Amino acid sequence: MSSTPKSEEIQIGIIGGSGLYDFEALTDVRRVHTSTPYGDPSDSLVIGSLEGVRVAFIPRHGRNHQITPTNIPSRANIYALKSLGARAVVGVSAVGSLREDFAPGDLVIPDQIVDRSRGHRADTFFEGNTVVHVPFGEPFCGTIRPSLIEAARSRISANVHKTGTYCCIEGPQFSTRAESELYRAWGMDVIGMTALPEAKLAREAELCYTGIALVTDYDCWRAGHEDVSADEVAEVMKSNTAAAKETLLGLLKDFDVDTRCSCQYSLSTSIITPIDTLRSSVSRHDDWLVRKYVP
Numbered sequence: 001m002s003s004t005p006k007s008e009e010i011q012i013g014i015i016g017g018s019g020l021y022d023f024e025a026l027t028d029v030r031r032v033h034t035s036t037p038y039g040d041p042s043d044s045l046v047i048g049s050l051e052g053v054r055v056a057f058i059p060r061h062g063r064n065h066q067i068t069p070t071n072i073p074s075r076a077n078i079y080a081l082k083s084l085g086a087r088a089v090v091g092v093s094a095v096g097s098l099r100e101d102f103a104p105g106d107l108v109i110p111d112q113i114v115d116r117s118r119g120h121r122a123d124t125f126f127e128g129n130t131v132v133h134v135p136f137g138e139p140f141c142g143t144i145r146p147s148l149i150e151a152a153r154s155r156i157s158a159n160v161h162k163t164g165t166y167c168c169i170e171g172p173q174f175s176t177r178a179e180s181e182l183y184r185a186w187g188m189d190v191i192g193m194t195a196l197p198e199a200k201l202a203r204e205a206e207l208c209y210t211g212i213a214l215v216t217d218y219d220c221w222r223a224g225h226e227d228v229s230a231d232e233v234a235e236v237m238k239s240n241t242a243a244a245k246e247t248l249l250g251l252l253k254d255f256d257v258d259t260r261c262s263c264q265y266s267l268s269t270s271i272i273t274p275i276d277t278l279r280s281s282v283s284r285h286d287d288w289l290v291r292k293y294v295p
């Protein structure tokens, strides 16, 4: 890590998805170039203030959108945010809708994820000699989600859906119509390529993680949807991005991470390898997360 003064007191990381490459409302901004034991993050981090809260922002695909979903360095992104002091992360992403009543321009605060990625992504920090099974029944933070929903509903005019199951596919290709219909039949609500492994890694890093999913289109299941022009999609993405920024501003007003939230100590009952064994065998990669549990 490059050196960062402790006075930064960064509370929250924001990971921007398609359409959200910068955050011009940030004040007192500086850019931090950093590398991590997991390689470089998606881009340099932009540190600044929003509503008086110190925030670190990363564009998930790089600021010029040059990183495909499979290659997003999620471990480096989460490590960098945690190292800067963030205790919470909001991941913003563009998604397709799998249901009629989630229309383009709507905003979804997802509460569940189904993993349809294909195992090409490094999705754990614990790949050495430390076996950890973090709880993931509720993949998004139950403490911050209600605040995010409230912020969205009070600040933007678009429809806000307070629950939704996010189907995470590998990409980079979109689904076939048969796949899209299958996911609909399975009860999934939105489809995207980036919620995982980000949410899993945030849980392992004991960060409160929530998501804002911005509906850009109806995926491919809806007849006639192919007729939508690129200009129309671009217009939806523009208004979605504005809605996401407004929601984040609402969230950060009076924002504070609840240190009692279970996300903040997710490893406390999840490390399976005995502490005595860890003392002698903990690997360089695992150490930064488990050291506080190894007396």
Ligand SMILES: [Zn+2]
Residues within 6 Å of the ligand: 141, 142, 143, 144, 207, 208, 209, 261, 262, 263, 264
């Ligand atoms: Zn939490």
